[in-house]
Amino acid sequence: MNHYVPDFEMDEDYLIPDSSSLKRHKKSTMGDEDIMELLWQNGQVVMQSQNQRSGGNKRSEMMPSTAGREIRSGVMEDDTTPCNLFMQEDEMVSWLHYPSDDNNLDMYLHNNDIMYPGLSSSASVIIPASSSQPPPPPVVNAPSPRPPIPPSKRVDEEPSQTKTANFLHFSRTNKGNLTGSAPSSSNKASQAMTLSTVVESNDRPANEPPQSRASRVTDSTALVSGANIGFRGSMSSFGAAGTSSAGREPETYDLSASSSPGTGGSGASASVEPSSQKPPPATEDRKRKGIDTDDTECYSEDVEFEYHDAKKQKRGSTSAKRTRAAEVHNLSERRRRDRINEKMKALQELIPRCNKSDKASMLDEAIEYLKSLQMQVQMMSMGYNMVPMMFPGVQRYMPTMAPMGMGMGMGMGMDHVGMNRPMVPYPPVLPGSAMPNPTAAAAHLGQRFPVPRFQMAPVPVMGPTGSQAANPSDPMMNAFPMQNASQPRVPFADPYQQYIGLPPTQMLQPQAR
């Protein structure tokens, strides 16, 4: 039990500011009670139910608080002196204001709606009184006191319950823990469970009104299991924990039992929950992979944190720290990769007819598609601007245009891809006719179609406003399809080439290409 302790101290830090309600008072010495039910509110144990806050509380308290707190801080050291426990206990106790535990755990478990998804944060954490102790008794004990307490009572007792919301934060993180903790040894498992439960419950509570929380609290045991269950992923872990902690035994199992309903509930909730949660709780728990549920980044983080805590308890602070660091790193790596993959998928969807599953080829296609799109846009915009110029009426512009030098060619290349205005590279066109200013070419282009200096160099020479041009232009036009994704460039060159030679209209001069 002591191992859980350390977190409590930290809990204070973590506690969300609103957990003001946390009562720090230490309620009772922790006896060896096995199961302490802690009502978590806002990450703090509002009430510690259990017949004996003493002893067992420590453990339980720690767990919840730790869990609530941010298990991430993971600092939990297993061996905290009982004093710490007590401290934590206070918090937890306040949170849990359930009478300590009792064996009604079962009752709680079943009674609590908390167990089911929606568990309120106030889920009492049933903390096995002593990790070392055989689980059954303590767990059982813990719940007993609870059931009798009407939910409302809890509320009254713990104003902090409302704070559960705060706890939620922790619970979220804890979710991870749950999974992580679950796997830990039976003792730990139970404890972890509690922690996780606590955590979990926190999550839930946020959504629920305080009142509900109170009710939940009563079900601390139930909560625990329920909490776990209710929460994503963690729930599963909890279930797993329950199962895994066979050692814990009855309590754990109680939890598990309750959790089973919870699990059932959680299962449902789990299913409800985003798919990110991994279904097999056992596996999840066991493997610290809890973090694997990367689906939600935060979730995974939480898991990790939770997990770390549990782990830490198991091992020693140093190793736990190291592990934690590594895990954190992995987690962030994973998240980063996920982000990139997600973007790749999005890009793949944007690209039409992209059936490549390979990243490299997909990127290749993306590049080509992007280029073709750019080209298309440029062509269209240019055409849009030029077409009006093709009309005979445009001729009026002609006279106004000063003859442009042949060298009008604009050096606009594809650089201006993004431009909507057609850049009209104007190769020398009508020597005699007024050549619109390159900049104004688009607008003034009357007779000759600007020759955009595409990289592909197609020259859209359309110009013919005259009927004569009609015919020749048609074929050319037809030949020039704007294809979206595939080879946009190719068609350009040909049609234009043909066209260039055309016509005769006054506007159009054969342009040297």
Place this chain on the structure above:
Amino acid sequence: MSSRRSGESSSETLKITDAQIVQLLSKLKQLLPEIRNRRSNKASASKVLQETCNYVRSLHREVDDLSDRLSQLLSTVDAESPEASVIRSLIM
């Protein structure tokens, strides 16, 4: 992605793929207007991909917009005129 997914198991594949990916990403970067303009040559893969998606979407919008305008223009022109054909070809 598959290689990525397999992860550890195909580290070699990953290596190869990574190099290609880096190269492709840099190519992509060149095409993106924003990144290019800002002269910020360092852009994470995630950012490049994001920018690409955004750019593709904006190009799509532009194409749609131009298509609309061209069709409007088409409506103002006789169906048989050369301009019409030009426009039609552009709209495609």
